[in-house]
Amino acid sequence: MTLASITNLSAHYTAGDQRFHALDDVALDVRPGQVLGVVGESGCGKSTMASVLSLNPGPSLRVTSGTLAIGGRDVDLTDTASHRALRGGTVALLPQGALNALNPTRRVGAMAHDILAAGDRRITRAESLRRTAARLEALELPPRVLRAYPHQLSGGMRQRVVTALATLRNPRLLVADEPSSALDVSSQRLLVDLLRRLVADGLVEGIVFITHDVALLSELADRIAVMYAGRVVEEAPAKDLVAAPRHPYAQALLASVLVPEPGTRGHRVTGIPGAPPDLRAPIPGCPFAPRCAHALDRCADERPPRLVIGERDDSCWRSAEAEEAAHVR
Numbered sequence: 505m506t507l508a509s510i511t512n513l514s515a516h517y518t519a520g521d522q523r524f525h526a527l528d529d530v531a532l533d534v535r536p537g538q539v540l541g542v543v544g545e546s547g548c549g550k551s552t553m554a555s556v557l558s559l560n561p562g563p564s565l566r567v568t569s570g571t572l573a574i575g576g577r578d579v580d581l582t583d584t585a586s587h588r589a590l591r592g593g594t595v596a597l598l599p600q601g602a603l604n605a606l607n608p609t610r611r612v613g614a615m616a617h618d619i620l621a622a623g624d625r626r627i628t629r630a631e632s633l634r635r636t637a638a639r640l641e642a643l644e645l646p647p648r649v650l651r652a653y654p655h656q657l658s659g660g661m662r663q664r665v666v667t668a669l670a671t672l673r674n675p676r677l678l679v680a681d682e683p684s685s686a687l688d689v690s691s692q693r694l695l696v697d698l699l700r701r702l703v704a705d706g707l708v709e710g711i712v713f714i715t716h717d718v719a720l721l722s723e724l725a726d727r728i729a730v731m732y733a734g735r736v737v738e739e740a741p742a743k744d745l746v747a748a749p750r751h752p753y754a755q756a757l758l759a760s761v762l763v764p765e766p767g768t769r770g771h772r773v774t775g776i777p778g779a780p781p782d783l784r785a786p787i788p789g790c791p792f793a794p795r796c797a798h799a800l801d802r803c804a805d806e807r808p809p810r811l812v813i814g815e816r817d818d819s820c821w822r823s824a825e826a827e828e829a830a831h832v833r
């Protein structure tokens with residue numbers, strides 16, 4: 505069963521006469537009650553994915569194909585004019601940097617009223633304050649927060665307020681774009697607990713959590729999708745992916761970080777040799793092929809198929825050929 509299904513998502517940025525192919529035929533499923541983690545190196549397309557999924561792509565980004573199936577309807581991701589009505593209510597964004605996400609000149613209650621009024625123009629101020637107070641209480645924030653300006657709140661409280669505001673209209677899907685990157689370790693832990701609770705309490709039906717931090721995802725996510733050069737190269741239950749990644753890029757990524765899992769502590773941390781590809785030219789084969797120690801001849805110019813086996817999938821010619829050999833035998 506899926507809560508949200510993204511299919512065939514491709515998008516590019518235009519800068520002068522250059523195109524940067526930031527997303528290339530991405531497919532992802534978010535299951536109800538789950539957190540899907542999306543991880544990859546800088547520049548692999550994570551923020552672009554967050555902006556498209558939260559129905560808020562920037563002006564220089566052109567989505568050329570893609571559908572988001574959510575709540576029994578198919579949203580055409582290329583048709584940005586139709587997205588406004590769904591933003592905040594069906595899909596909401598938990599942005600990077602809690603401080604920047606809040607208007608320093610407005611009280612929390614006033615910001616909350618604007619958000620609720622965007623979904624229901626007839627809502628009274630008394631009703632929006634009542635609903636906001638209930639949500640603040642659910643997130644263990646004191647009532648005084650309603651009347652506070654952002655600078656009057658501690659860092660941890662601000663993060664909670666941003667989370668409360670992002671989920672005020674009970675979106676089905678919350679898209680979190682590196683919300684933890686500027687936080688210290690204990691604030692990160694609080695955020696992880698908070699997001700888990702949002703799902704457990706049904707305040708949101710599912711979360712896509714985008715980050716470069718695999719270790720954090722291993723604690724937070726139910727499933728993890730690994731992105732490389734605008735593609736999802738592997739997706740699997742978090743525990744399986746951390747314990748035994750299949751795609752060579754996922755293996756290299758996991759080998760380059762310390763993940764707090766039994767058995768992985770003390771492993772030597774290795775970097776990934778080489779650099780990610782230039783996204784200006786479309787890549788016919790596997791984008792990781794030039795850096796891959798296991799590359800076959802066909803990897804350079806034939807796009808690997810997405811192989812789904814049970815709860816996992818990956819897009820690698822070695823997996824595809826091993827699967828084919830197993831069936832021939």
Ligand SMILES: Nc1ncnc2c1ncn2[C@@H]1O[C@H](COP(=O)(O)OP(=O)(O)OP(=O)(O)O)[C@@H](O)[C@H]1O
Nearest residue numbers: 517519524526545546547548549550551552564783
């Ligand atoms: N406005 C833009 N114009 C041109 N290219 C862009 C623009 N924004 C992003 N890109 C390119 O698109 C690709 C994907 O960028 P994106 O920001 O989505 O990656 P990311 O994985 O979120 O990286 P980071 O972790 O550094 O934020 C990168 O190669 C980047 O250089």
